[in-house]
Amino acid sequence: LQSRQNRKRDWTKLIYSSQLTPQQILHDDSQSTNDDKANEEDEEFFTVKSRNFLTEDDEVLDMTKEVTREEDLKEWEDEDLLDSLRKCFITGGGGE
Amino acid sequence: MAQSGPTLHYSGHQYLRHRLVLSILSGKPVKIDKIRPEDKNPGLTDYEVSLLRLLERVTNGTIIEISLTGTAILLKPGIIAGGPVTHECPLSRSIGYFLEPIIMIAPFAKKPLQLTLRGVTTDDYDLSADLIRTVTLPHLELFGVSDGLELRIKKRGSPPGGGGEVQFLCPVVKQVKTLNFVDAGKIKRIRGIAHAVRVSPQFSNRMIEACRSIVNRYIPDIYLYSDVYKGEESGKSPGYALTLLAESTTGAIHCSEAVSQPGIAPEDVALTATRALLAEIRKGGCVDQKHQSMVLLMMVLGSEDVGRCRMGEFTPRTIQFLRDVRDFFGTSFKIVPADPSDPSSRELQLSCYGTGYINTNRSLA
Numbered sequence: 001l002q003s004r005q006n007r008k009r010d011w012t013k014l015i016y017s018s019q020l021t022p023q024q025i026l027h028d029d030s031q032s033t034n035d036d037k038a039n040e041e042d043e044e045f046f047t048v049k050s051r052n053f054l055t056e057d058d059e060v061l062d063m064t065k066e067v068t069r070e071e072d073l074k075e076w077e078d079e080d081l082l083d084s085l086r087k088c089f090i091t092g093g094g095g096e
Numbered sequence: 097m098a099q100s101g102p103t104l105h106y107s108g109h110q111y112l113r114h115r116l117v118l119s120i121l122s123g124k125p126v127k128i129d130k131i132r133p134e135d136k137n138p139g140l141t142d143y144e145v146s147l148l149r150l151l152e153r154v155t156n157g158t159i160i161e162i163s164l165t166g167t168a169i170l171l172k173p174g175i176i177a178g179g180p181v182t183h184e185c186p187l188s189r190s191i192g193y194f195l196e197p198i199i200m201i202a203p204f205a206k207k208p209l210q211l212t213l214r215g216v217t218t219d220d221y222d223l224s225a226d227l228i229r230t231v232t233l234p235h236l237e238l239f240g241v242s243d244g245l246e247l248r249i250k251k252r253g254s255p256p257g258g259g260g261e262v263q264f265l266c267p268v269v270k271q272v273k274t275l276n277f278v279d280a281g282k283i284k285r286i287r288g289i290a291h292a293v294r295v296s297p298q299f300s301n302r303m304i305e306a307c308r309s310i311v312n313r314y315i316p317d318i319y320l321y322s323d324v325y326k327g328e329e330s331g332k333s334p335g336y337a338l339t340l341l342a343e344s345t346t347g348a349i350h351c352s353e354a355v356s357q358p359g360i361a362p363e364d365v366a367l368t369a370t371r372a373l374l375a376e377i378r379k380g381g382c383v384d385q386k387h388q389s390m391v392l393l394m395m396v397l398g399s400e401d402v403g404r405c406r407m408g409e410f411t412p413r414t415i416q417f418l419r420d421v422r423d424f425f426g427t428s429f430k431i432v433p434a435d436p437s438d439p440s441s442r443e444l445q446l447s448c449y450g451t452g453y454i455n456t457n458r459s460l461a
Contacts, residue, residue, distance in 0.1 A: 064193075
């Protein structure tokens with residue numbers, strides 16, 4: 001629970017010493033702590049889970065572009081969000 | 097490299113390209129099995145076989161064994177030869193699929209590579225010729241591969257008919273420079289290329305207008321170029337696309353692209369590309385998300401010094417690449433949050449000790 005709260009994830013450990021698939025590491029934010037535990041304590045539980053993930057991703061092409069989902073881009077219709085990005089530009093003022 | 101080490105073993109068709117690249121660069125043979133064993137078309141696809149043939153021609157002495165069913169391959173890498181090569185890419189994938197792995201190995205060839213590829217130049221899956229020219233090559237220049245590095249788009253080719261042609265010229269280097277890129281800077285300009293082939297040339301102007309309606313608010317330095325190809329040069333199928341890139345004060349480049357689809361207006365294609373660019377900018381980091389693995393590879397191959405780079409969120413490909421690169425080169429990265437004080441930031445700082453990879457293929461001058 002603690003690691004879920006402070007969101008400081010140990011990437012080095014997740015990548016190099018866990019058996020999680022890349023998709024699990026990225027998408028399973030909330031479950032990652034559970035998986036870590038499962039990994040240490042219950043081998044069997046873990047293998048079943050990873051197999052599920054594999055079948056799901058089996059049809060994924062080896063491609064470089066990420067799939068852009070329309071829903072994800074919908075949020076950019078929001079003016080406030082568009083304005084919040086101003087800070088990334090040189091014209092967006094000095095502070096932050 | 098002629099030396100052979102222990103054979104590395106992987107399963108599945110995923111991440112095939114970077115594994116082949118790592119094998120050729122490290123000189124370690126690689127065996128990949130269980131390639132679509134349960135699929136109704138089991139084994140390698142036409143484009144994967146074509147990629148293997150291309151790698152065979154760019155190198156010298158590479159031995160590739162494909163099992164009878166095509167579900168397993170063994171690659172024993174030879175030396176990277178370079179020189180003039182021409183390759184017809186199958187129309188199932190764009191030339192980006194083939195060019196991406198080639199770009200990773202070409203700087204370490206014996207002779208400068210002059211590669212001509214024919215096929216589809218822009219599609220939804222891989223980096224288009226425009227992205228490679230305007231984004232991938234600048235990323236490579238960070239590592240000191242620059243003089244004579246060029247991609248020429250001779251003809252455009254949209255799916256499904258293709259008919260495009262590009263020429264890739266890559267110089268050889270002895271060693272790549274160590275990267276130290278931790279300041280992402282602020283976006284100072286936005287550039288874009290709108291192209292439309294075998295449709296009304298007005299389409300590229302409509303895309304440019306739609307894109308401007310969003311980005312004009314941010315910055316005045318916007319230049320969106322309408323790229324016109326006529327007649328023979330425009331390939332066999334109609335299509336159009338908008339490629340966008342945002343460049344920062346420190347030289348960080350973020351990019352996005354959207355490609356025409358049946359029944360979708362040019363304005364909507366442009367909006368998709370523009371929003372994807374904003375999403376990419378928000379992710380932060382010093383390198384574009386689609387180029388993470390290439391940058392990481394060059395960091396691993398860098399001189400024996402600590403290289404640093406700040407990156408936005410990883411992609412699944414990047415994570416697998418980090419694991420595979422450790423298998424081949426024994427290098428692991430130190431990954432820490434880039435702004436430990438800011439809990440909302442998801443940016444990461446990666447550092448590694450370069451392997452001091454020297455291009456032994458290069459003929460001594």
